[in-house]
Amino acid sequence: MEKIWQGHLSGKVSRAAESFNASIFFDKKMYREDITGSIAHARMLGKCSIIPQEKAENIIEGLKSILKDTEEGKLAISEEAEDIHSFVEAELIKRIGEDGKMLHTARSRNDQVALDTRLYTRKKLDGIHTLTLSLMKTIAHKAEEYEDAVMPGYTHLQRAQPVLFSHHLLSYAFMLERDAGRIEDTKKRLNICPLGSAALSGTTYPIDRKATAEELGFSGPSKNSIDGVSDRDFALEAMSAMSILAMHLSRLSEEIVLWSSWEYRFIRLSDGFTTGSSIMPQKRNPDIAELIRGKTGRVYGDMVSLLVTMKGLPLAYDKDMQEDKEPLFDSLDTVEASLIVMEEMVREMTVLGKNMEKAAEKGFINATDCADYLTKKGVPFRTAYRLTGELVSWCEENDKVLSEVPLEKYKEYSPLFEDDIYSEISLSTCIEKRISEGSTSKESVEKQISYIMNLVEEKNNGQH
Numbered sequence: 001m002e003k004i005w006q007g008h009l010s011g012k013v014s015r016a017a018e019s020f021n022a023s024i025f026f027d028k029k030m031y032r033e034d035i036t037g038s039i040a041h042a043r044m045l046g047k048c049s050i051i052p053q054e055k056a057e058n059i060i061e062g063l064k065s066i067l068k069d070t071e072e073g074k075l076a077i078s079e080e081a082e083d084i085h086s087f088v089e090a091e092l093i094k095r096i097g098e099d100g101k102m103l104h105t106a107r108s109r110n111d112q113v114a115l116d117t118r119l120y121t122r123k124k125l126d127g128i129h130t131l132t133l134s135l136m137k138t139i140a141h142k143a144e145e146y147e148d149a150v151m152p153g154y155t156h157l158q159r160a161q162p163v164l165f166s167h168h169l170l171s172y173a174f175m176l177e178r179d180a181g182r183i184e185d186t187k188k189r190l191n192i193c194p195l196g197s198a199a200l201s202g203t204t205y206p207i208d209r210k211a212t213a214e215e216l217g218f219s220g221p222s223k224n225s226i227d228g229v230s231d232r233d234f235a236l237e238a239m240s241a242m243s244i245l246a247m248h249l250s251r252l253s254e255e256i257v258l259w260s261s262w263e264y265r266f267i268r269l270s271d272g273f274t275t276g277s278s279i280m281p282q283k284r285n286p287d288i289a290e291l292i293r294g295k296t297g298r299v300y301g302d303m304v305s306l307l308v309t310m311k312g313l314p315l316a317y318d319k320d321m322q323e324d325k326e327p328l329f330d331s332l333d334t335v336e337a338s339l340i341v342m343e344e345m346v347r348e349m350t351v352l353g354k355n356m357e358k359a360a361e362k363g364f365i366n367a368t369d370c371a372d373y374l375t376k377k378g379v380p381f382r383t384a385y386r387l388t389g390e391l392v393s394w395c396e397e398n399d400k401v402l403s404e405v406p407l408e409k410y411k412e413y414s415p416l417f418e419d420d421i422y423s424e425i426s427l428s429t430c431i432e433k434r435i436s437e438g439s440t441s442k443e444s445v446e447k448q449i450s451y452i453m454n455l456v457e458e459k460n461n462g463q464h
């Protein structure tokens with residue numbers, strides 16, 4: 001296929017080099033953005049009388065027909081083309097003839113590709129933002145559904161203190177709140193229009209960069225044309241936000257894997273989210289959670305890959321930058337798919353509250369509360385801590401938990417122990433006594449649920 005840049009080059013292009021150089025295999029994903037960007041550019045060229053108005057209209061009509069036919073599957077994007085930009089331009093010329101050759105006036109593929117990639121990333125981030133909110137909502141609903149289930153809270157994967165399952169699960173909604181915020185921040189800097197930077201130095205034509213920026217929904221044109229064509233920060237920021245979001249999904253996945261194991265039995269995944277084994281008939285493998293966790297590594301790799309690509313690049317555009325798209329697309333697609341399955345998996349999982357509670361009863365997770373009991377009676381915390389530690393050792397030797405220790409035994413450790421110790425160290429008291437803001441008491445958890453619900457509602461209504 002003849003190249004759009006072939007003017008002064010007459011030598012034959014090597015087949016190997018040609019396919020090595022091509023990006024159509026992956027940048028064809030951006031056909032919609034490429035065409036929309038070109039429509040805005042053509043309209044501006046006409047309005048500014050850089051090309052005759054009726055030729056601009058002809059170009060716009062031609063581009064619209066290409067978009068329509070592509071969406072309807074009537075036009076296949078040929079992989080013979082070098083990239084999506086050359087494909088659309090060649091198709092336009094095929095359809096409307098000479099007028100089509102005017103489209104590329106005052107533009108270069110360098111500002112064109114920067115524009116397309118921004119538009120594409122913006123669209124994908126919007127979708128991911130919505131999915132993030134929807135997962136937050138599902139988490140809040142699940143927390144509400146199992147509001148009273150008590151589970152051991154862990155540190156170092158050792159049973160630490162009792163918490164409400166709803167409290168534990170909600171912590172992920174707060175991580176996702178920050179993820180949504182990171183996407184919003186990324187979009188602020190992404191939403192600058194590079195179109196009109198041309199190859200690198202701008203153009204001699206009297207173009208109206210504000211008009212194209214506005215038509216394409218940007219907050220304004222970029223301020224420096226060299227930076228306009230060389231900046232890929234928006235892709236890196238997007239991938240950084242995706243990496244952190246994937247990390248959160250991965251941590252939740254890891255807990256789902258643990259919780260659904262026979263060792264824990266805290267949750268049961270729905271059949272749709274478990275797979276059997278080809279040999280072991282009892283298996284309910286949490287493949288989907290494992291895959292979300294596994295794919296996170298690739299999402300990190302995507303970000304690192306572009307960081308390394310960009311690291312030594314001299315200004316302005318270098319072909320290395322074509323390597324931005326595969327990791328960027330992969331990162332966005334992977335996180336998008338992970339959010340979709342995670343939302344459904346959480347929505348459909350069953351929480352086995354009784355098993356959680358049984359686990360919470362073991363492991364001395366009320367030892368802190370036992371120490372606090374003495375502290376409130378005037379014993380210095382360090383002393384109370386030591387006494388309780390000794391009690392725990394006695395329990396371990398005698399195969400008991402704190403609630404089973406007779407009062408006489410308690411009194412051997414401190415005469416301050418009274419009958420109310422049993423209610424003070426019961427799991428429900430341990431939880432309800434945690435009154436500090438953000439804590440695990442039911443009242444606090446209910447506040448957190450309504451905070452998340454309201455936030456999602458407001459964000460969905462565009463109030464943030």
Ligand code: ARG
Pocket residue numbers: 023027083109110113317319321322323
């Ligand atoms: N396919 C190229 C890319 O993705 C488009 C820009 C090409 N510009 C150039 N001067 N070769 O980056």
